Amino acid sequence: MNSELRQDLVSGDWIVIAPSRAKRPDQFIKLHKIKRIKTPVKGCPFEDLQKSGHHPPILKFKNSHDWEAVVVENKYPAFTHINVCASPEKRGPYSVMEGIGHHNLVITRDHYKNFPKLSKQNADLVFKAFVDYYKILANDYCLAYVSIFHNWGLKAGASIYHPHYQIIALPIVPPDVEHSLEGSNNYYKKNKKCVHCVMLEWELKEKKRIVYENKSAVVLAPFVMREPFELRIFPKKHFSYFEDTPSAVMRDIVFALQKALQKMEKRLHDPDYNFFIHTSPLRDKNKYKHYHWHIEILPKFNISAGFEQGTGIEITTVDPDEAAKFLR
Numbered sequence: 001m002n003s004e005l006r007q008d009l010v011s012g013d014w015i016v017i018a019p020s021r022a023k024r025p026d027q028f029i030k031l032h033k034i035k036r037i038k039t040p041v042k043g044c045p046f047e048d049l050q051k052s053g054h055h056p057p058i059l060k061f062k063n064s065h066d067w068e069a070v071v072v073e074n075k076y077p078a079f080t081h082i083n084v085c086a087s088p089e090k091r092g093p094y095s096v097m098e099g100i101g102h103h104n105l106v107i108t109r110d111h112y113k114n115f116p117k118l119s120k121q122n123a124d125l126v127f128k129a130f131v132d133y134y135k136i137l138a139n140d141y142c143l144a145y146v147s148i149f150h151n152w153g154l155k156a157g158a159s160i161y162h163p164h165y166q167i168i169a170l171p172i173v174p175p176d177v178e179h180s181l182e183g184s185n186n187y188y189k190k191n192k193k194c195v196h197c198v199m200l201e202w203e204l205k206e207k208k209r210i211v212y213e214n215k216s217a218v219v220l221a222p223f224v225m226r227e228p229f230e231l232r233i234f235p236k237k238h239f240s241y242f243e244d245t246p247s248a249v250m251r252d253i254v255f256a257l258q259k260a261l262q263k264m265e266k267r268l269h270d271p272d273y274n275f276f277i278h279t280s281p282l283r284d285k286n287k288y289k290h291y292h293w294h295i296e297i298l299p300k301f302n303i304s305a306g307f308e309q310g311t312g313i314e315i316t317t318v319d320p321d322e323a324a325k326f327l328r
């Protein structure tokens with residue numbers, strides 16, 4: 001069988017599924033196994049918020065301890081807040097803008113409990129922290145988009161072992177989100193349907209790439225998979241805005257995310273990964289009703305080679321159907 005080019009329904013990007021180069025999932029995992037280095041609690045900057053200068057936190061969430069999750073300022077921010085908005089300027093032929101925005105962290109209490117290991121209540125609290133702080137940021141009219149993501153492991157960009165999550169608020173809509181919104185809008189204009197709802201309907205009927213589902217959420221390996229074992233989590237019903245999702249639906253999504261990461265940790269031997277939220281921008285709330293917010297999980301297995309760098313076409317050596325079967 002020849003390799004197959006597949007075009008993403010939203011972005012229009014092409015990828016290659018290369019079965020002749022493809023590895024069986026178990027072979028692939030053996031080849032890419034990593035050893036996780038757990039930095040000890042002693043010397044961890046997130047153990048004592050007072051000592052690390054994160055006290056008092058901006059928001060604090062409790063269960064049994066005096067705190068389970070906190071929102072704090074990042075001490076080394078990529079974007080900083082001042083009381084003016086950023087505006088684009090010209091430098092030669094280029095557009096530049098001051099890096100005005102916010103860069104915050106959500107820190108969970110237990111040094112050894114990353115997202116799949118958190119209790120259900122504490123996992124829900126992390127998302128409550130995301131939503132509550134998101135709504136505070138939404139009041140800042142200088143901001144255009146809030147990006148929420150998690151880095152697990154060195155290859156995913158986590159410089160501190162202690163589990164933490166990042167919230168970066170930007171004065172622009174970032175390019176990947178812009179492309180996703182544009183693709184969704186174009187599909188809607190042509191077909192009068194949400195592109196993600198159409199994909200979900202097909203995937204739920206085919207069942208080949210579904211990894212997990214509950215009442216309101218589904219985890220699947222995308223048909224157009226860019227990275228081996230990439231997963232996406234969708235609310236089954238159409239919601240455009242992450243922050244306006246009903247709490248019962250959000251609890252199902254959080255549970256699905258934990259399930260997906262638990263399966264990855266067990267079946268793929270705890271790989272490094274990123275997960276992030278793709279949602280609608282903060283402004284022009286009526287404009288993005290066509291969009292369907294979701295979470296993407298990208299394990300860090302691949303090293304991009306010249307072909308990927310030079311063409312933007314990812315060659316995936318694991319079949320998405322096989323990946324889903326292996327993870328289920």
Ligand SMILES: [Zn+2]
Nearest residue numbers: 044047111162
């Ligand atoms: Zn720690």
Ligand SMILES: [Zn+2]
Nearest residue numbers: 194197238292
């Ligand atoms: Zn939809």
Ligand SMILES: [Zn+2]
Nearest residue numbers: 180278294296
């Ligand atoms: Zn996305």
